[in-house]
Amino acid sequence: MLRLGLLLxxxxxxxxxxxxxxxLSDVRECTYAGGYWDYLEGVCRDTPQPFVSWLQRYPxxxxxxxxxxxxxxxxxxxxxxxxxx
Numbered sequence: 001m002l003r004l005g006l007l008l009x010x011x012x013x014x015x016x017x018x019x020x021x022x023x024l025s026d027v028r029e030c031t032y033a034g035g036y037w038d039y040l041e042g043v044c045r046d047t048p049q050p051f052v053s054w055l056q057r058y059p060x061x062x063x064x065x066x067x068x069x070x071x072x073x074x075x076x077x078x079x080x081x082x083x084x085x
Contacts, residue, residue, distance in 0.1 A: 002079030008072025012065035019061070020054070 027037040030044035038045045039052040055062050 001075050001082070005072045005075030005077075005079050008068050008075060010072075012068045012072075016061070016065050019058075 023042075026042070030037045033044065035044040035046060036049045037043075038049045039057060040049075
């Protein structure tokens with residue numbers, strides 16, 4: 001149970017950071033080229049675009065990741081509390 005809890009603590013963080021930095025590299029390429037990143041469409045534009053947060057764009061990814069983290073923490077606590085046989 002402890003191993004599953006640790007997996008659920010680490011995997012969502014790595015997934016969220018991976019997706020975030022993947023998008024960040026696209027945004028930086030666009031701004032270095034003199035454009036403006038359209039967060040809703042995921043493309044580079046010539047006119048300024050409003051910022052749209054991750055929570056508005058990917059609510060299931062963010063909230064699901066946080067839910068898995070909480071479940072993982074609970075499993076770790078139970079795994080550390082229960083005696084091994």
